[in-house]
Amino acid sequence: MGSARDVANRLPVTASVILASFLVGLDMTVANVALPHMQGSFATSQDQTAWVLTSYIVAAAVMTPMSGWLAARLGSKLIFLVSIGGFTIASALCGASNSLVEMVAFRFVQGVCGASLQPLSQAVMLDLFDQRQIGQVMAIGGMTSFVASIAGPALGGWLTEDLSWRWVFYINIPLGALAFAGVWLFMDRGPDPRLRPFDFLGFGALSVFIVSLQLMLDRGPTLDWFASTEIRIEAICAASGLWVFAVQTLAGRHPFLDRALAVDRNFLTGNFFNAIQGMLLFAALALQPPLMQGLMGYSVIGAGLVMAPRGVGAFLSMMVVGRLVNRVDSRLLVFVGLALVATAMLEMSHFSLAMDDRLFIEAGLLQGFGMALVIVPINVLAFATLSPGLQADGAAVFSLTRGLGQSIGVSLSEAILTNRLAVAHSDLAAQVQPSNPVVASGLPAAMNPSGAMGLARLNGEVTRQASMVGYVDVFHLGLILAVTVMPLVLLLRPQKQVRTLAEYTIE
Numbered sequence: 290m291g292s293a294r295d296v297a298n299r300l301p302v303t304a305s306v307i308l309a310s311f312l313v314g315l316d317m318t319v320a321n322v323a324l325p326h327m328q329g330s331f332a333t334s335q336d337q338t339a340w341v342l343t344s345y346i347v348a349a350a351v352m353t354p355m356s357g358w359l360a361a362r363l364g365s366k367l368i369f370l371v372s373i374g375g376f377t378i379a380s381a382l383c384g385a386s387n388s389l390v391e392m393v394a395f396r397f398v399q400g401v402c403g404a405s406l407q408p409l410s411q412a413v414m415l416d417l418f419d420q421r422q423i424g425q426v427m428a429i430g431g432m433t434s435f436v437a438s439i440a441g442p443a444l445g446g447w448l449t450e451d452l453s454w455r456w457v458f459y460i461n462i463p464l465g466a467l468a469f470a471g472v473w474l475f476m477d478r479g480p481d482p483r484l485r486p487f488d489f490l491g492f493g494a495l496s497v498f499i500v501s502l503q504l505m506l507d508r509g510p511t512l513d514w515f516a517s518t519e520i521r522i523e524a525i526c527a528a529s530g531l532w533v534f535a536v537q538t539l540a541g542r543h544p545f546l547d548r549a550l551a552v553d554r555n556f557l558t559g560n561f562f563n564a565i566q567g568m569l570l571f572a573a574l575a576l577q578p579p580l581m582q583g584l585m586g587y588s589v590i591g592a593g594l595v596m597a598p599r600g601v602g603a604f605l606s607m608m609v610v611g612r613l614v615n616r617v618d619s620r621l622l623v624f625v626g627l628a629l630v631a632t633a634m635l636e637m638s639h640f641s642l643a644m645d646d647r648l649f650i651e652a653g654l655l656q657g658f659g660m661a662l663v664i665v666p667i668n669v670l671a672f673a674t675l676s677p678g679l680q681a682d683g684a685a686v687f688s689l690t691r692g693l694g695q696s697i698g699v700s701l702s703e704a705i706l707t708n709r710l711a712v713a714h715s716d717l718a719a720q721v722q723p724s725n726p727v728v729a730s731g732l733p734a735a736m737n738p739s740g741a742m743g744l745a746r747l748n749g750e751v752t753r754q755a756s757m758v759g760y761v762d763v764f765h766l767g768l769i770l771a772v773t774v775m776p777l778v779l780l781l782r783p784q785k786q787v788r789t790l791a792e793y794t795i796e
Contacts, residue, residue: 298475298476298477299417299418301471301474301475302413302417302471302472302475302476303413303414303417304471305369305468305470305471305472305475305476306369306406306409306410306413306414306468306472307410307414307433308464308467308468308471309369309372309373309406309410309465309468309472310406310407310410310411310433310437311433311437311464312373312376312403312406312437312461312464312465312468313376313403313406313407313437314407314433314437314441315437315440315441315444315461316345316380316399316403316441316461317441317695318441318442318445318574319441319442319444319445319448319457319460320341320342320345320441320445320457320458322442322445322446322449322457322578322589322593323445323448323449323454323457324338324341324342326449326453326454327341327389327392327454330454331388331389331392333389337389338389340389340393341389341392341393341396342396342507343503343504343507344393344394344396344397344400345396345397345399345400346400346503346507346692346696347397347400347499347500347503347504348396348397348398348399348400348401348404349400349401349403349404349692350400350404350499350500350503350689350692350693350696351404351496351499351500352400352401352404352405353404353405353408353685353688353689353692354492354495354499354545354546354685354686354689355404355405355492355685356368356404356405356408356409356681356684356685356688357408357412357681357682357683357684357685358487358545358682359405360405360409360412360681361681362487365409365412365413365476366472366476366477368405368409369405369406369409369472369476370469370472370473371402372402372403372404372405372406372409373402373406373465373468373469373472374402374465374469375398375401375402376399376402376403376406376461376465377461377462377465377466377469379395379396379398379399379402380399380458380459380461380462380465381458381459381461381462382395382398383395383396383399383458384455384456384457384458384459385455404688407684407688408681408684408685408687408688409681409684411668411684411687411688412680412681412683412684415672415677415680415684416677416680440597440600442574442578442592442593442596443590443593443594443596443597444460444593445457445589445593446588446589446590446592446593447590447593448460449589450588450589450590451590486543487545488537488541488543488544488545490533490537490541491534491537491538491541491544491545491546492545494530494531494533494534494537495530495534495545496530497526497527497529497530497533498526498527498530498531498534499530499689499693501523501524501526501527501530502523502527502693502696503696504523505520505523505524505527506696506697506699506700507696507700508520508523509700509704510700510703510704510707514704538551546682546686547679547682549675549676549679550675550679550682550683550686553674553675554674554780554781554782555670555671555673555674555781555782556671556672556674556675556683558670558671558777558780558781559667559668559670559671559672559687559781560671560686560687560690561690561774561777562623562663562667562774562777562778563667563671563687563690563691563694564690564691564693564694564697565694565770565774566630566660566663566664566667566691566694567690567691567692567693567694567695567698568694568695568697568698568701568770569630569634569656569660569698569767569770569771570656570660570695570698571694571695571698571699572698572699572701572702572763572767573599573637573656573764573767574596575698575699575702575703576702576703576706576760576763576764577592577596577649578592578593578596580640580756580757580760581595581596581649583756584642584753584756584757584760585642595646595649595650595653596649596653597653598650598653598654598657599653599654599656599657600657601654601657602653602654602655602656602657602658602659602661603657603658603660603661604657605658606657606658606659606660606661606662607661607665610622610661610662610665610666614665614666614669619666619669619670619781620666620670620778620779620781622662622663622665622666623662623663623666623667623778623781624775624778625659625662626659626660626661626662626663626664626666627659627663627771627772627774627775627778628659628775629655629656629658629659629662630655630656630659630660630663630771631768631771631772631775632655632659633652633653633655633656633659634652634656634764634765634767634768634771635768636648636651636652636655637652637761637764637767638761638764638765638768639761640757640760640761640764641757642753642754642757668687670781670782671683671687672684672687674782702763705759705762705763705766706759706760706762706763707759708759709758709759709762709763710752710755710756710758710759711755713754713755713756713758713759714751714752714755716755717751717754717755717758718748718751721747721751
């Protein structure tokens, strides 16, 4: 348990660290919708502007595994204050940026400072509350960061369209100040006297793996993957870094991450499902805005509002899942959650250019509700068998696997979308020939291929139809992934075999 002062102030401490976690969850998606506006302000290409996201992701990925060691070395309170303060100041500087170089640099600082907030928030909550309350506390914490990620596009669209893209970053200032004040006034968590020596080789190897993998995933779709020398080099570096890290973890005297994490079945399985939910959720969050705005004519705000029911579904689900996890086998909750996510992906695989808002809203509600049923039990089961001394490291690893899952899901989805669009465009174009009587009688005069303007319009419509085919194919693969991993729920230990979960009761 935490110090006596922390336990006495656990409600304001919990509120403060949850708010800090909310900031990071919000910032992961709120800036995405502002990228086209930044591109215009800085007069840069889409590929260059993408570094606004890449710099943040890489910095956060490298620093996340450090959070447990830093908290033990310097104390959680100091790390929280430095992280929240740095994140808030970097947000203000991002909003005031006048060039892409400034923006990328300040986003990198944001990633460095924000990396510790989510894993340490989780570790603090696990430490402050007794076993009977963990399910409900994890539900609240998970709901906050989950809903923040989903609400990001709607909030970012409103701020960008009604104010300026700069307010996407300025909105962090009052929230950050409030979280900073709460931690300053109520938290009392010093260094851990059991601190182990720092493993520079393990950390360096893990950093090489993370940076190389992130760059490969971000740059791969643009550079045609392994046809590019850069991607091949990054793949070799990632594999080498992972191999060195694995050897050092297994054989090193004081490995960077405790070896006990690697032999805990529930923790390993929980991390697997953590990565899967990151892939499924963020693939949908990344693809749906361009689908709605680029193909179906939605405004930025309109797309955000139609996506908002996903957050509503998550909110409703997490209102009850904290109690259900105490009463029902958590594996059953995860299975039902994945089934709902699969149903949502099935509905999304039936999207069409002629549809209205209804299918977007239904699929969003189902996915949000199902994801919440997966996230909370997985959080509880993954940490239930870890000793208190491993929880900070475990939370860092858990945040890292979620981030990697998100990056892999987004990059693979975009790559598959590009490939399927090209194939569908070729197939459709082969059928749209003037010699085809069905085509000849069905084409409007404005798309007559005999003229340059008509041919351009016809090609635009073929591209539009092919794009929807590509999106549908990606969603269908998401359905297959969700169904495939459902039986793996059995790898988790039954709730009655997990000591801490067996002690849960509702007061």
